[in-house]
Every structure is written in structure tokens, then in C-alpha cells.
């Protein structure tokens with residue numbers, strides 16, 4: 191369902207040289223598969239997720255989602271694919287502060303042009319255990335609750351792939367496991383493939399498939415540093 | 421969830437800042453409305469006087485503007501006078517001979533027609549005597565024709581109407597020559613009604629009082645012209661007051677061979693004889709408008725008189741005085757508009773920094789660049805529209821509130837809606853558009869927001 195080949199991503203530097211971050215010959219995820227991605231800080235995990243989500247365009251290479259070549263699309267085209275097929279959960283500040291929990295979930299639906307399905311939004315919030323918090327604004331929710339709304343919102347459009355970038359990094363250890371379980375269960379129920387970045391070995395261990403970025407990526411942080419100096 | 425709702429929520433989210441921005445916009449529009457109303461009142465009050473109902477003002481030689489200010493607006497310093505004989509020359513047909521027979525006095529060639537009678541056939545000439553006051557208001561000595569022949573209004577098609585009572589008469593059994601009509605404002609300010617009497621003061625408001633009493637027989641309905649602020653008395657009565665007759669009677673045409681004409685109506689009390697009479701001005705409408713120019717040229721050549729064209733003089737006044745004020749006010753409103761627009765720009769622009777994250781989140785949810793651009797534009801549009809509407813209503817409500825005061829001063833009614841000017845219909849939507857356009861700058865900031873950068877930071 192996700193097919194990456196020869197993906198290269200480098201960033202331009204102020205001195206006109208380029209900083210290589212990603213060079214991934216091959217990486218794929220099959221439908222409804224749950225994969226955890228670990229790696230050193232600054233290794234390029236977030237960058238990879240952004241590329242997959244179409245938020246950043248890779249320097250070269252191909253990214254296919256359900257057979258659709260993301261890299262051939264315009265930015266607006268990638269936005270449309272992201273709205274319809276990809277759910278994204280970030281580390282923090284997922285929610286828009288001016289909107290209630292329910293509205294935040296609707297927001298996830300509105301950009302896909304489907305109009306909003308109130309029942310699904312309510313169902314999802316119920317699924318993440320927030321049926322009594324529908325009309326609370328983010329500031330009235332705990333960080334953990336906010337993260338659960340983010341999970342519900344990421345799933346609102348029935349995506350085929352959920353990207354989660356350290357979703358539990360800001361949550362107290364007692365709740366971390368709950369959130370992880372919630373994400374995994376929801377993805378399983380909705381048959382959504384998942385790629386999760388984490389720094390916690392404890393969490394990574396629970397997954398059948400654990401990918402270390404340094405193993406799939408031919409650029410290594412120290413190399414990048416050397417590239418810096420060239 | 422549509423984009424308008426999202427925009428509305430963002431406005432709510434910014435709470436106080438949004439309210440303040442909207443308020444500044446509202447104040448801007450209010451100011452525009454008020455400035456336009458003032459400019460409208462000025463224009464309107466002049467437009468109402470641009471058609472005085474006659475073509476020429478004949479008076480003693482001097483500045484035509486001063487003659488106009490005196491005669492039309494009852495302003496400016498008193499001016500020189502003309503002998504009554506000169507007024508008689510302006511009467512149409514046999515008017516001169518008839519007037520002489522009616523009044524009586526010493527005059528040369530009492531039978532002939534007036535010099536300008538040919539031009540005047542079908543028109544009229546109304547004498548006006550100024551110089552007295554009723555309280556702070558000018559007293560106008562004139563003939564009853566003043567309210568019969570003259571029309572007013574922008575198109576010059578409105579007849580003077582009496583709110584109460586009737587026009588004064590040349591002679592009436594009950595009041596003799598001493599009837600008066602009051603302008604609407606005068607009646608209100610001086611608290612005089614039909615049946616009341618008053619005495620005039622000579623020369624200026626604090627001048628010496630005359631002993632003669634005049635009886636109010638009519639009060640004019642408001643006209644929005646300076647006539648609202650004048651008291652009109654019968655010319656015959658005016659002449660009979662002390663100090664209003666000429667001392668050296670034959671000063672006018674000393675060389676002429678004059679004969680004595682006895683007044684016709686012997687059963688009426690004697691009138692002041694012709695040779696002792698002066699007029700301040702004569703309001704002249706020739707038989708045809710075309711004749712006005714020729715008459716003006718001809719009168720200019722005479723020794724004593726001049727003829728001013730009130731339309732021309734008022735036009736000059738308008739161009740030299742009113743228009744600059746109007747354009748300054750208009751320029752001011754444009755500045756106000758620009759300031760309001762900048763206010764919206766600054767407010768939204770300042771909020772952009774804290775909102776980049778939100779925009780990045782929306783983009784991550786699949787919102788296209790143009791969608792976030794639209795959301796921000798809608799925000800500025802809603803603030804502009806909301807503020808604009810509040811300001812518009814507020815401005816007109818304020819204008820309406822001031823309406824009684826304005827009406828009292830100018831006779832112009834400022835309704836809630838009837839003072840909407842065409843400029844306003846252009847300027848207010850223009851201002852709202854401008855304010856919306858001011859949203860483009862923050863909208864472009866939103867459009868350009870680097871998503872990955874603001875998601876990971």
C-alpha cells in the first residue's frame with residue numbers, strides 16, 4: 191500500500207551546498223500493517239513522514255500510495271491525497287485551539303471535500319473515550335485527551351495510512367501505553383496501515399515490525415555532518 | 421464545516437482583538453457617514469438656495485457678492501440703497517404708472533412705462549427693504565408678491581406655504597399697513613404666533629426700537645432657505661416707521677421736471693410718498709430668462725444701480741468656499757478609510773505569527789494553500805463587513821439623532837435613510853472592499869506558510 195523507491199531528500203543550505211538527509215532505496219508497508227520506525231535524533235524520521243504525507247516534496251525518487259504516484263502530483267494534488275488517504279498525528283499541538291473536540295474532528299473531514307459526517311465524528315470520539323467531552327475546547331482537555339482527539343481526527347476520513355510522529359512523547363508514562371493501544375486498536379478496526387515514529391524501545395518492542403531508519407537509509411547523521419563540512 | 425465557519429471561529433478565537441478591530445472599523449465608517457452627512461448638508465443647503473426664483477438682484481452699485489449675501493442670505497453688512505423710482509423702472513407694462521397712481525408723490529413723467537418694461541412683460545420685480553431686526557433676525561420689508569411670485573427649492577418649483585395664518589396684505593382693515601409674516605425658525609425662536617405683535621429695532625439687533633407694532637398674520641412652513649430665519653413686514657408699514665423715509669427728497673433725480681401725483685385710494689390712510697422711498701434691492705425676473713443678461717449689462721451702465729446674478733454669485737461662493745471644504749472633508753474620509761483598512765491588516769497580520777502552527781495543522785489535514793488563503797481573507801472580510809455594518813447603522817443613527825438640531829439650523833431633514841448619499845453608496849462598500857483587500861497580505865502569509873517547518877518546531 192505504501193511503496194517507496196530510490197527516495198532522496200536533501201535540504202539546501204545557506205552556503206548553497208546541500209544537506210543530504212534521506213536516501214532510501216526501498217521501503218514499503220502493506221495494507222493494514224503496523225510498523226514502528228526508530229532512529230537517532232536528527233536522522234530524518236520526521237522528514238520521511240513529511241515526504242510520505244506529501245507535505246514536503248522529495249528531491250527525487252518515487253512514493254506510491256495505493257498505486258498512486260505521489261511524486262508525480264502537484265502540491266495541490268498531494269494535498270488532496272493527504273486529505274483523503276492519510277491521517278497524521280503529531281507530537282504536540284495537534285488541535286486547533288478555537289475549535290471544540292467535535293469541530294476538530296469535523297475539520298479533518300472538511301478539507302477532503304466530503305462534508306461533515308456528524309455521526310462518524312461522534313462515534314470516533316466515543317471510540318477514543320471522549321463521548322462526554324465533545325464540546326470542550328482543547329484548553330479544557332488534558333494533553334492525553336487532546337492526543338486522543340487527534341487520533342480520532344486522523345481517522346475521520348477513513349484513511350488508508352496513519353502517520354504518527356512520536357505521539358506519546360509529551361504524555362506521562364502511565365498514559366503512554368493507553369494511547370499506543372488506542373491507536374493500534376483503532377487502526378486494526380478500521381484496517382488502516384500505520385507508521386509510527388518513537389524513541390521508546392518499550393513501545394517499539396510491542397510491534398511485529400520494527401524499522402531502524404539507519405538501516406533503510408543510506409545517509410547517516412555523521413555523514414550528513416561531513417556533508418555539512420564539504 | 422465550511423470555510424466561513426472556520427473563519428468565524430478564528431475571529432472568535434482572537435476574541436478581544438477581533439472586537440477591537442471591528443470597533444475601529446465601525447468608528448471609521450461612522451466617521452465617514454458623519455463627514456458625508458455634513459458635506460451633504462452643506463451641499464443640500466446651498467442647492468436649495470441656488471434657485472432663488474428670480475434672475476437678478478438690482479441694488480446700489482457695489483460688490484455683487486455683498487448684494488447677494490444681503491438679499492439672499494440676509495448676511496453681511498448693510499448696503500447702500502436705491503431710490504424707489506429705480507424700482508418703478510423695472511415694473512412690467514403699465515406697472516409703473518399704476519404704482520405711481522396708487523402711492524402718489526412727486527415724480528417726472530408719471531404716465532410713461534418703466535425703462536425695462538419691455539424686458540419685464542410676463543416677469544416680476546419685487547422690492548426689498550432691509551435694515552431692521554426682530555431679535556437677532558433680519559426684518560425684510562417687501563410686498564405680498566414675495567410669497568406669491570417667488571418659488572424655492574432645488575428645481576425652483578416649490579411655493580411658499582403657510583404653516584399657520586396667511587400672507588400679509590398691502591392694506592387690511594384690521595391691521596392697516598402693519599402686517600407681518602414670520603419665517604418658521606423666527607417664529608419658534610421668538611415664540612411668536614399668528615395674532616402676536618412685535619416691534620422691530622433699527623440698524624442692528626441692539627439698535628434703537630421703533631414704536632410701530634406689526635401683527636403676525638402668518639407663519640411660513642420650513643423651507644430650508646434663509647427665509648426661515650427672517651421676518652417679513654409690509655413695505656408700506658416699513659416706510660411709515662420713523663427713520664425710514666428719505667430726508668432730502670429730491671436727491672434721486674434733481675434735474676428732472678417733476679409733477680405731483682395724488683394717491684388714488686383716498687379712503688386709506690396716507691402712504692409715504694414716492695420720492696421719500698428707498699429700496700435695498702429689487703428681485704427681478706424678466707419675461708424671459710434670455711433678457712436677464714441684456715438687462716444686467718444695461719443696468720450696469722446706469723449711474724446708481726448694479727444687477728447681480730444670484731446664481732452666478734452663489735456659484736462663486738460655492739466654488740470658492742464650499743467646494744474646498746467639501747473636498748477636504750472627502751479627502752479626510754479617504755484617509756479614515758485607509759487607516760481603518762490598515763487597522764485590519766495590522767490586527768490580522770499580528771495574529772499570523774501565533775497562527776502559523778494552526779495553519780500548518782490545517783495544511784497537514786489536507787487544506788490546500790488557496791484554502792488557507794481564503795480562510796484568512798474571509799476573516800478580514802467578515803471583520804470589515806461586521807464593523808462596516810455596525811458603523812453604518814451607528815453613523816446614520818447618530819445623524820438621525822442630530823437631525824432636529826440640523827433641521828432647526830438649516831431646514832434640512834436628516835432621516836435615517838434619506839441622507840444616504842451616492843458617495844456613501846460607493847465609499848462604504850469601497851471601504852469594506854479595501855479592508856478585505858488588506859486581508860490579502862496576511863492571507864498571503866498564510867498561503868506561504870512552510871508546513872513542515874511549523875509542524876516540527
Ligand SMILES: Nc1ncnc2c1ncn2[C@@H]1O[C@H](COP(=O)(O)OP(=O)(O)OP(=O)(O)O)[C@@H](O)[C@H]1O
Nearest residue numbers: 201209211230231232233234235236237238873876
Ligand atoms: N527545512 C529544513 N532545512 C534544512 N535542514 C532541515 C530542514 N528540516 C530538517 N532538516 C534537517 O534534516 C535532518 C533530519 O531532521 P528530522 O526532523 O527529520 O529528524 P528526526 O529524525 O525527526 O529527529 P527527531 O528524532 O529529533 O525528531 C536534521 O539534521 C535537520 O536539521
Ligand SMILES: [Mg+2]
Nearest residue numbers: 235236237355
Ligand atoms: Mg522528528
